[in-house]
Amino acid sequence: MASVHESLYFNPMMTNGVVHANVFGIKDWVTPYKISVLALLYEMTTSKPIALQERRRLNKLILPLQQGPDLTLGQFLKTVGECFLHSITLALLKDMEYFFATLPTPFRAIDSEAYKTSVVGLFMRHMLLAYNKLSFSQVYKLYKALQQYYHSQFAQPGVSPVGIPGLAADNTDMDLTSTEDTMGERMEKDELDTTPLHESDLSRGPLSQKQAEYFLARQAYLLKNDENKALKPAALQDELNNMLKFNPDFAEAHYLSYLNSMRVQDIFISTHSLLHYFDRLILSGSEGKSNGDEGYGRSLRYAALNLAALHCRFGHYQQADLALQEAIRIAQESNDHVCLQHCLSWLYTLEQMKGSDSSVLTEDSVKMAAHFCLPYLASLGIQSLVQQGAVQGKTAHELMDAMKETDILHWKHSLSELIDISLAQTTSIWRMYGKSTMAQQQAQLLLNMSSLEQVNFGVHQNNTEAFAVILCHLAELHAEQGLYGAVSEILKHLKDQFPPHTQHAKLWMLCDLKIQFDRAMNDGKYHLAEPHVTAIAALNKTEGLYRKALVLKALNRTTEAYSILQRLQLYCEKTKYTEMIIRVMLATAELHWESSGFATALPLLLQALSLARQHHLQALASETILHLAFTQLMLGVPDQALGVLHEAMEPVLAHGAVMDKGRALLLAARCQVTIAGAQPDCQRHAALSLAAQTLGEAAAYFSMLDCKERLRDVHYLQARLHHTLGQTAERNKCAMLFRLLDQELPAPGAAVAMRL
Amino acid sequence: ILQVQSVLKVLVTVFCSCYHPFGDLVQIKKQLISVISLCKERGLVHSVKWASELAFALDPLPKNELPPPAIFTEEDCQDLDAFGLAKSYFDLKEYDRAAYFLRGCRSQKAYFLYMYSRYLSGEKKKDDETVDSLGPLEKGQVRNEALRELRVELSKKHSAGELDGFALYLYGVVLRKLDLLKEAVDVFVEATHALPLHWGAWLELCNLITNIEMLKALSLPDCWIKDFFMAHMYTELQMIKEALQKYQSLIEAGFSKSTYIISQIAVAYHNIRDIDQALALFNELREQDPFRIENMDTFSNLLYVRSMKPELSYLAHNLVEIDKYRVETCCVIGNYYSLRSQHEKAALYFQRALKLNPRCLGAWTLMGHEYMEMKNTSAAIQAYRHAIEVNKRDYRAWYGLGQTYEILKMPFYCLYYYRKAHQLRPNDSRMLVALGESYEKLSQQVEAKKCYWRAYSVGDVERMALLKLAKLHEQLNESDDAAQCYIIYIQDIFSCGEQLEHAEVSTALRYLGQYYFKNKHYDEASLCAQRCCDYNDAREEGKALLRQISQVRDQTETSSTDLFGPLSSNNTPVRRVSPLDLSSFTP
Numbered sequence A: 001m002a003s004v005h006e007s008l009y010f011n012p013m014m015t016n017g018v019v020h021a022n023v024f025g026i027k028d029w030v031t032p033y034k035i036s037v038l039a040l041l042y043e044m045t046t047s048k049p050i051a052l053q054e055r056r057r058l059n060k061l062i063l064p065l066q067q068g069p070d071l072t073l074g075q076f077l078k079t080v081g082e083c084f085l086h087s088i089t090l091a092l093l094k095d096m097e098y099f100f101a102t103l104p105t106p107f108r109a110i111d112s113e114a115y116k117t118s119v120v121g122l123f124m125r126h127m128l129l130a131y132n133k134l135s136f137s138q139v140y141k142l143y144k145a146l147q148q149y150y151h152s153q154f155a156q157p158g159v160s161p162v163g164i165p166g167l168a169a170d171n172t173d174m175d176l177t178s179t180e181d182t183m184g185e186r187m188e189k190d191e192l193d194t195t196p197l198h199e200s201d202l203s204r205g206p207l208s209q210k211q212a213e214y215f216l217a218r219q220a221y222l223l224k225n226d227e228n229k230a231l232k233p234a235a236l237q238d239e240l241n242n243m244l245k246f247n248p249d250f251a252e253a254h255y256l257s258y259l260n261s262m263r264v265q266d267i268f269i270s271t272h273s274l275l276h277y278f279d280r281l282i283l284s285g286s287e288g289k290s291n292g293d294e295g296y297g298r299s300l301r302y303a304a305l306n307l308a309a310l311h312c313r314f315g316h317y318q319q320a321d322l323a324l325q326e327a328i329r330i331a332q333e334s335n336d337h338v339c340l341q342h343c344l345s346w347l348y349t350l351e352q353m354k355g356s357d358s359s360v361l362t363e364d365s366v367k368m369a370a371h372f373c374l375p376y377l378a379s380l381g382i383q384s385l386v387q388q389g390a391v392q393g394k395t396a397h398e399l400m401d402a403m404k405e406t407d408i409l410h411w412k413h414s415l416s417e418l419i420d421i422s423l424a425q426t427t428s429i430w431r432m433y434g435k436s437t438m439a440q441q442q443a444q445l446l447l448n449m450s451s452l453e454q455v456n457f458g459v460h461q462n463n464t465e466a467f468a469v470i471l472c473h474l475a476e477l478h479a480e481q482g483l484y485g486a487v488s489e490i491l492k493h494l495k496d497q498f499p500p501h502t503q504h505a506k507l508w509m510l511c512d513l514k515i516q517f518d519r520a521m522n523d524g525k526y527h528l529a530e531p532h533v534t535a536i537a538a539l540n541k542t543e544g545l546y547r548k549a550l551v552l553k554a555l556n557r558t559t560e561a562y563s564i565l566q567r568l569q570l571y572c573e574k575t576k577y578t579e580m581i582i583r584v585m586l587a588t589a590e591l592h593w594e595s596s597g598f599a600t601a602l603p604l605l606l607q608a609l610s611l612a613r614q615h616h617l618q619a620l621a622s623e624t625i626l627h628l629a630f631t632q633l634m635l636g637v638p639d640q641a642l643g644v645l646h647e648a649m650e651p652v653l654a655h656g657a658v659m660d661k662g663r664a665l666l667l668a669a670r671c672q673v674t675i676a677g678a679q680p681d682c683q684r685h686a687a688l689s690l691a692a693q694t695l696g697e698a699a700a701y702f703s704m705l706d707c708k709e710r711l712r713d714v715h716y717l718q719a720r721l722h723h724t725l726g727q728t729a730e731r732n733k734c735a736m737l738f739r740l741l742d743q744e745l746p747a748p749g750a751a752v753a754m755r756l
Numbered sequence B: 001i002l003q004v005q006s007v008l009k010v011l012v013t014v015f016c017s018c019y020h021p022f023g024d025l026v027q028i029k030k031q032l033i034s035v036i037s038l039c040k041e042r043g044l045v046h047s048v049k050w051a052s053e054l055a056f057a058l059d060p061l062p063k064n065e066l067p068p069p070a071i072f073t074e075e076d077c078q079d080l081d082a083f084g085l086a087k088s089y090f091d092l093k094e095y096d097r098a099a100y101f102l103r104g105c106r107s108q109k110a111y112f113l114y115m116y117s118r119y120l121s122g123e124k125k126k127d128d129e130t131v132d133s134l135g136p137l138e139k140g141q142v143r144n145e146a147l148r149e150l151r152v153e154l155s156k157k158h159s160a161g162e163l164d165g166f167a168l169y170l171y172g173v174v175l176r177k178l179d180l181l182k183e184a185v186d187v188f189v190e191a192t193h194a195l196p197l198h199w200g201a202w203l204e205l206c207n208l209i210t211n212i213e214m215l216k217a218l219s220l221p222d223c224w225i226k227d228f229f230m231a232h233m234y235t236e237l238q239m240i241k242e243a244l245q246k247y248q249s250l251i252e253a254g255f256s257k258s259t260y261i262i263s264q265i266a267v268a269y270h271n272i273r274d275i276d277q278a279l280a281l282f283n284e285l286r287e288q289d290p291f292r293i294e295n296m297d298t299f300s301n302l303l304y305v306r307s308m309k310p311e312l313s314y315l316a317h318n319l320v321e322i323d324k325y326r327v328e329t330c331c332v333i334g335n336y337y338s339l340r341s342q343h344e345k346a347a348l349y350f351q352r353a354l355k356l357n358p359r360c361l362g363a364w365t366l367m368g369h370e371y372m373e374m375k376n377t378s379a380a381i382q383a384y385r386h387a388i389e390v391n392k393r394d395y396r397a398w399y400g401l402g403q404t405y406e407i408l409k410m411p412f413y414c415l416y417y418y419r420k421a422h423q424l425r426p427n428d429s430r431m432l433v434a435l436g437e438s439y440e441k442l443s444q445q446v447e448a449k450k451c452y453w454r455a456y457s458v459g460d461v462e463r464m465a466l467l468k469l470a471k472l473h474e475q476l477n478e479s480d481d482a483a484q485c486y487i488i489y490i491q492d493i494f495s496c497g498e499q500l501e502h503a504e505v506s507t508a509l510r511y512l513g514q515y516y517f518k519n520k521h522y523d524e525a526s527l528c529a530q531r532c533c534d535y536n537d538a539r540e541e542g543k544a545l546l547r548q549i550s551q552v553r554d555q556t557e558t559s560s561t562d563l564f565g566p567l568s569s570n571n572t573p574v575r576r577v578s579p580l581d582l583s584s585f586t587p
Helices: A032-046 A052-067 A073-080 A085-094 A096-102 A119-133 A136-154 A163-170 A183-194 A199-203 A209-225 A233-246 A251-263 A267-284 A296-313 A317-333 A337-354 A359-371 A375-392 A396-413 A416-433 A436-448 A465-480 A484-497 A505-522 A526-539 A541-554 A558-575 A578-594 A598-614 A618-634 A638-655 A658-677 A681-705 A708-725 A728-744 B003-017 B025-041 B045-057 B074-091 B095-102 B108-132 B146-159 B165-177 B181-194 B199-208 B212-217 B224-236 B240-255 B259-271 B275-288 B296-305 B309-322 B327-339 B343-356 B361-373 B377-390 B395-407 B411-424 B429-441 B445-457 B465-475 B479-496 B505-518 B522-532 B536-554 B557-568 B579-585
Strands: none
Touching: A032 A052, A032 A073, A032 A096, A032 A119, A032 A136, A052 A073, A052 A119, A052 A209, A073 A136, A085 A136, A096 A136, A209 A233, A209 A251, A233 A251, A251 A267, A251 A296, A267 A296, A267 B377, A267 B411, A296 A317, A296 A337, A296 B411, A317 A337, A317 B411, A337 A359, A337 A375, A359 A375, A375 A396, A375 A416, A396 A416, A416 A436, A416 A465, A436 A465, A436 A638, A465 A484, A465 A505, A484 A505, A505 A526, A505 A541, A526 A541, A541 A558, A541 A578, A558 A578, A578 A598, A578 A618, A598 A618, A618 A638, A618 A658, A638 A658, A658 A681, A658 A708, A681 A708, A708 A728, B025 B045, B045 B199, B045 B259, B074 B095, B074 B108, B095 B108, B108 B146, B108 B165, B146 B165, B165 B181, B165 B199, B181 B199, B199 B224, B224 B240, B224 B259, B240 B259, B259 B275, B259 B296, B275 B296, B296 B309, B296 B327, B309 B327, B327 B343, B327 B361, B343 B361, B361 B377, B361 B395, B377 B395, B395 B411, B395 B429, B411 B429, B429 B445, B429 B465, B445 B465, B465 B479, B465 B505, B479 B505, B505 B522, B505 B536, B522 B536
């Protein structure tokens, strides 16, 4: 079961999961672009006769235009798609003062869209305020900029080149035109603009504080929720560097830079940015209290904690441990319980990542978090406990009860992120228990649930680990049912959603490899399975080792396989990885069969069975029962075997993979045939025809998977049965099918009698 | 086309032929005199100053040797009046007016002044506007609007090959201001080839070169001035030994009177912390040039390190008399107050220095130190961060940040900063010791040991590394290694001769005595014990040890093992000798 706790990290720009950028001081100033937005607004409020649809379109545009970065006039006009601005801009160029004087004052117009509390009104007030604050020289500068802004669009050759000098000569209103403003000089300026000097600088000027904040908030939100929609890492870094060049004090940009470099796993820049951010943060919070709740002491603690998180993310557990200890010590010294709780939850996460038992720590964490009313941390702790409990074999109803309790908590506090995690976890637990239908249902629930979080920037949150886990489970579940088309579609979606460099990409990589491996093994193409083993081992060592043993076993390199399995079992017993222990035992039992040591396999299988039952691992238990039944069949007690088999038949047919269903039915048929052999003639016929029927069902399952090797065996058995029953036509048909497959397949595999 | 340039070229070629042993100081002097007049005409005051200082250091020329005044071309004659008018406006800082009257001129000289006044006018407006700007974000947005136009015009002329050495220099400056550093380096190199004697171009080049590889890759004109450049460059790149060699050879070549070289050598000695040499040189410098303000902040740093209060106070008084509104003066006063432990006032003066020049690196770092003294860690962090922003390679600021976090008891957090500092000064033991201490606090003994040992190997300034290493070994029960370290430590302390206040020779001797005693080397043990008695804090234990040794020597083997069995298992033995033993030997 994959850990679903990775997404826990403290983000100072985030409260209750919502990312904010800081709000401070003076934020906005008047630029030519802002003036053109104002002109647009002015036009929209004064001239009423605009078609309704057009009006709607413009209304929708207002917010992005207000918040976005400055556009050139050309881009602006293209977006707005109107030329009615032309007249007003001309008027504006003639007399800027007059324009600002005639703007509908938000305080007067009560019923218009520009009322003081509306978005538009607020924007207008900001602009008016900023304009009124300008000194004379600044107004002059703004006017010059506005002129250039306008001319850079309309002074292009071909677009009324005559109108401009006239205009320049006209606007003597404020005595602003310099006497030197000759045509020649302007041409020179045009030339300047076309030189590819600082293309980025030319296309968009520096962002105002407000625009920068908006930009940061948007990118941070996108990074959190849907990485693919955010800017590409390199582009984002460029943008941030640009921003920092203009204002090195803009600390939040450093934090975003940290998040951004985490995306590309760049430890160097991410450490640098993180530390820089906190160095800056310490400044902004430095007034007054030095070590209190809000002062810079607080940011010190979180600085250390974040550093721990960073090292944790890069897998530097020792470093993370040291940083965490530091955070804990500082937090203790200043009695910051909230921070301590954060530290504690990181501590158990770290312990878990290192592979040691941390349930005591987690329990403490939950208790303390509940005491300090930190629902997020408390339920995270509970989820972690449930995960550990599931692995340790706690009874299912306890776990499910706990999950339900936390779910209530989540819904009460609208912790949508945790709801996702909880669903993903339930899916994983059901899957572990072998209830594929339940797992599938939970997975679909998450995928179809509309998120609680409000949809910002048109993006649903869907790139968290929870989604990755669920989609991987779905892929595997579909693979079990032989629906490989669906599987490849799911994987494709995963690849798009979680590109290979991202944090959760390993999940689907492993899942993809496992599915391919299983397919190759089922098809008997062991040479295809072998390269996957190395790839799997790179992602997950234990899994890789196990798969290696399977391949070796299939290739009849028994001794090597056995030694690997022994090693693996010891290792797994140490790490308490029960699922793997059982699977290893089953594989070992299969090895015993090959040396006909059926009797030696029995105690192993019984042990596996008790382990599986103890941990409620139904799928593995059924698998073990199949193995047990087969052993009994081989030991010559088919009655017993069939009895045992019936016990497993129901769960296998209900929840099992198609492969398992086929195998179970095939085994049942073999038992039936063997039992029939010992029965009197009259009953034998009926029993044999029953067995033939069972075989037919098994064949249907195998053909679903296109598992030719097993189909060949089944057809052979079918032919023999029909022969005994004297059904010549059916016999011939089966024999023909057998013959076809036999020709197609290279060499006969393991003896049909010798495998499950 | 240009006679001035051709004259210069001739000069250069003449000179280069007799360059190597600096044989012809007369030629150098001639060149200097002509370049001074060229720069003066063009308003390049700093280059004039540098060249004049150097010329002053050389012997005066006889009358017949004086270089002829530059020959006037036809164009120069035509532009003479306009140029004169414009130059006067230029000197009065009316740059736009100067540029206006120069716009029609054809001569190279006038063209340079035309472009240069346009550039300076842009810079002046930029500075004026910075004061006028609105919010914090806009501050970075203010830029010299003239730069782009200048660049276009200059690049046109450049590709046509019409730029002389001065114009190339200006083009380079424009490119640098536009952050086109690569192109700027190329243009500056070209400028030095066209006019090797213009120190301004070299200095700009110096600011753009960040590492030795880059320096080696440049093809520079082979001229005597290149040696000055190389020496300057080596100092900047912290390759002090090479720099000192270069300056030494320059002095031997006949520039011994140059205050410039003396100050540079002094700064170089300061950088390698050779305080005595540096102090001597600075004193000499002040004798020769008593009203000099440049580099005096470095001098004050040295005085500060040596805690020479009266000298520092004298220097401060003197500088205030000369000019109190200079960055250097403010730094000196800041240092003075800092030495008197009046840290608030010190910080105030550093702030004033920064108001005068916000890009003054030293002041940021020093202010950080002051805030550290005042225990105002957040302000200290701010100051250090600013210093790093001005120059990412300022190791003192990184080190200071590390110290700040260390004081905040965040040893893991400060590791990053110390590492940064260590990266910049790989051979500075202070960073290594700081790193080692942090590791020790984090109980990463292996790393700590490595750091201390490395600190010792690169030449330990504070002589603390070995002691710390030894103590670490002691803690880890590696008694052989510990003893070895103590031995080297003692040798080190005694060989260096000077008295260090924190020296812990007694600790070392005490440990060694016990160590030898434990290993039954009684002769050495008694020697150590005797030496112990020289120190107040170890006297008792030394005597006790001596007693024990004589006892053991007297007694039989068996009894001695009985007596000292438990003792030898102790790590810090002597201090734990049972009180009974001690009392019995108390004199």
